[in-house]
Amino acid sequence: MKLNSYRIYKNYQITNHLDMTKKLTILLLLSFLVNSLWAQEYIVKVKEIGSKKYKYINVNGENQNETPYFDATDFGEEGRGIAKISVSSFYQIIDKNGEMINSDAIIKPIINDWSSVAAGFRDGMVITEINEYFGAVNYKGKMTVPGIYSKLTEFDGNHAIGIKDREYFVVSNIGEETKIEIKKIRAAKRFSEGLAPIKIKGAYGYLDTLGQVVIRPKFKSTGHFNGGVAWAKSLDGRVGYIDKSGNWLVEPIFLIGDDYDPESGFAKIKSTRGWAFIDTANQFTNLGVTNDYFNFSEGLAIKRENGRIGFIDNTGEWVIKPYFAVAHKFTNGFARVQVNGKWGLIDKKGEWLVEPNYKEIGNAILIK
Numbered sequence: 081m082k083l084n085s086y087r088i089y090k091n092y093q094i095t096n097h098l099d100m101t102k103k104l105t106i107l108l109l110l111s112f113l114v115n116s117l118w119a120q121e122y123i124v125k126v127k128e129i130g131s132k133k134y135k136y137i138n139v140n141g142e143n144q145n146e147t148p149y150f151d152a153t154d155f156g157e158e159g160r161g162i163a164k165i166s167v168s169s170f171y172q173i174i175d176k177n178g179e180m181i182n183s184d185a186i187i188k189p190i191i192n193d194w195s196s197v198a199a200g201f202r203d204g205m206v207i208t209e210i211n212e213y214f215g216a217v218n219y220k221g222k223m224t225v226p227g228i229y230s231k232l233t234e235f236d237g238n239h240a241i242g243i244k245d246r247e248y249f250v251v252s253n254i255g256e257e258t259k260i261e262i263k264k265i266r267a268a269k270r271f272s273e274g275l276a277p278i279k280i281k282g283a284y285g286y287l288d289t290l291g292q293v294v295i296r297p298k299f300k301s302t303g304h305f306n307g308g309v310a311w312a313k314s315l316d317g318r319v320g321y322i323d324k325s326g327n328w329l330v331e332p333i334f335l336i337g338d339d340y341d342p343e344s345g346f347a348k349i350k351s352t353r354g355w356a357f358i359d360t361a362n363q364f365t366n367l368g369v370t371n372d373y374f375n376f377s378e379g380l381a382i383k384r385e386n387g388r389i390g391f392i393d394n395t396g397e398w399v400i401k402p403y404f405a406v407a408h409k410f411t412n413g414f415a416r417v418q419v420n421g422k423w424g425l426i427d428k429k430g431e432w433l434v435e436p437n438y439k440e441i442g443n444a445i446l447i448k
Contacts, residue, residue: 122414123155123176124425124434125442136161136176139414139425139433139444147178152442153189153200158219159447162189162200171198173206173221176447183221185210203235205253216240218253225255233270239289241268241276248278250291260291272304275324283315286326295326307342309360321347321360329360343379344394357381357394367396377409380428391415391430400430414444 122139133148136155149163151171160181162171171189173181188209189198200206205216210227216235217223225232229242235253242251248265250258260278267279275286275294285297302322303311309329312322320332321340336350346357346365355373357365367373373392374382380391380399390402391410406418414425414433424436425444434441 121176121447122412122433122444123159123447124444125152125154125161125440126423126434126438127440129422129437129439131439134163134440136178137434147174151198153198154442155445155447156201156204156206156219157445157448158201158204160201160219162187162198162206173217173219181219181221183217184223185215185217185227187217190214199234203238203253205235205240207232207234214242216253224253225251233268233276236271237274237289239271239276241270241278243268250276250287250289258289258291260287262287262291262293269302269304272306272310273308273324275305277302277304284312295322295324298326303337303339306340309340309342309347311337311339311347313337319349330358330362338375341376341379344376344381346376346381346394348373348375348381365394365396367392374409377411378413378428380410382407382409389417391428399428400426403430411443412446416441416443 123136124139125134125136127134133150134152135148149165150167152163153161155161155176159176161174163174164171171187173183173187175181185208187206190207190209201219204219207214207216213227214229214232215223215227216225216232229244231243232251233241238253240251242249248260248268250260262280264281265278266281269277271289274289277284278287280297283297284299284302285293286295288294300313300315300317305324308324309321311319313319314332318332319334319337320328321330321337323329334349334351338348340347345359349356349358355369355371357367357369372384376394380393382389383392385402388402389404389407390398391400393399404417404419408416410428414427416423417426419436422436423438423441424432425434425441427433433444
């Protein structure tokens, strides 16, 4: 009996010791994670009042580097941006300290259709034009995708769609090609969540990164997947929402449909009765949506009231009360907002991360 009691006691000691070891390990891991979170760095481009040049700061408003640029893009997650030192110069890859990264090619990035600002890094790659063709340079300055494509989409998930000699290819970020063995391709868009819209004859479907059609062409047009859901327009011109099998989650009965937001569970649509929000269970909200409501992004939607803008959650409650003259949707946990003609950044509690002191401001990007 004493021996059994002793064994029980020793087993208790061992178990207790193991529990303490686990607790200490968890505490150390939590400490490491907390310290890592504090060490995270968000960088944003800004243009000061009265200036024609951009510079970069972190979300605490501290100067990241003092070099002003005539043009600049948002940083990529890898800690690289694209900037012009002078009006006539080519773009250069820079790191977060403003140091130039040598590149295998002169960077001549694509200019967005709606803006004179060049598109920067996406998924660690920047598309650049070379003698009227397109290739891509990675964030280390290496031209891993040669300039041989008449068209090249942005990269997503390490893949893009390229056109060469009127043939379509899935192109990896290290330049590997997979020819898309499909006839009568008319158009293609970038990948999202591993699928890319492709137009064959007169209808859109989706293909995967192996170049195989996984959703047959049966749509007039399609959007990108977000949380496994994409909008699609039927051949008769009505909009609904599909899953990655191409099945309708929300039947195509709407005039307009915006991107689905997985965090709120809603997308903004317009029917013959007006605007509304709808979820993938085909349930409408009762928010009384009008033109003063914008689509959800990262769980919050912009709403205008009495000439001012704030943010609501998916129950219609104000999370950030209307205070701003202009606002953009939340991206990476922050939103660009304007007060008294000056721009700053707020978090999801409506607290200033960057005070409104700037003529222009970009998106805050978390540097890995």
